[in-house]
Amino acid sequence: MTNLNRLFRKRLGIPCDKVITFENLNAVLEKAAKAIPFENLCIVENRTNEITRENLIKKIIEQNEGGLCYELNSIFYFFLIENGFNTNLILAMRYNYSSQKWSTMGKTHVANMIKHNGHFYIVDIGFGGSSPLKLVPLNGETVTSNNGEFKVENIDSEHGDSIFYMKLKHKDTDWKIGYAFDSKKVIKDLSELNEVQKINTEHPESKFNKKPLITKFTDKGTMTLTDTSFTECVDGKSKKKEIDKQLFHEIAKRYFGL
Structure with a gap:
């Protein structure tokens, strides 16, 4: 067992001898959401580092910090790989529901997409208070978690072939668009996420570079x-x-x- 696997399990409260399967992965997602905060302190405190496996381990596991989507879902990507899952990171375009417009910052949301028995699922622990807390299949099926209802529909748009929808518990009465992505385009190299971090750090419309x-x-x-x-x-x-x-x-x- 690698150091990342062992230490990440420790932070989530998962014994080293417990086998993580597709069937119990939802429970792992919920543990991660409760153990690791979604936060932007490294941006507002001007102490961001290059996105690498080593830096993610240091920040989230060794220093016990949290992070934004590109950090949380990246460390979870490595954890999924270590535990035998077929997974890739994807880029997605956020939707601003208050302005009824797609983000002008480009594809700055990062999530995991796993393949299991020929089917694909979104695994996302980095969407803040809108994180689904469960695997969301890419076949339009609605899943219900403690946080609400979620689904991914195969809808073509200028931003890809799939749209992630949510209906948050105690908040939404109708479905809302969370983000759009292309299920056929995956991140080839972790270094691509440095541009995502740069946009979140420097873009005038970023909501993560103004206050904690x-x-x-x-x-x-x-x-x-x-x-x-x-x-x-x-x-x-x-x-x-x-x-x-x-x-x-x-x-x-x-x-x-x-």
Whole structure:
């Protein structure tokens, strides 16, 4: 067992002797979402590094930090490979539902796509509070998790041949577009993600380069921390507290381990 496999299991609370199968992978996704926060601190603190296997291990496993989609799904990609899964990373175009427009930043979302028994599935632990927490098949079938309902439909668009939809629990009454991707185009080299990081770090429309954002799933909902507020969502009911800079650091350490 590699160091990555062993240490990643330790962070998720999975014994080293437990065999991870397709059938129990959903449980692993949920453990990952609860253990590793979605956060942008390295960007707002100006300490980003090149996206490599070694740097991901150091940041997410050794330093116990979280990350954005291109970091979280990349470290999970290596973990899936180590455990015998046939997986690839893909690039996707986010949809801005408030403006009803596709992102102008290009394909900056990164997810995993695995193949099992001839069928393909999206595996995504890096979509923040919208992460599906379960494998989502590319055949249009709806899956339901603690976070809502999700599906991928084969719809051609200028951004690919598939669209990821979501209907978040306690939030959405109708289906919303999450992102579009081309299932036939996979990331060939991890270095491609340096451009994704560069866009998220420098683009004026990036929502990750302006203020800190940390979110993590809990047993009954989510916790979200910004520089001005801390929000706990439990069974669909939100409790928001205004905070200052000192309290931000205290909460980041106490609730997110950062």
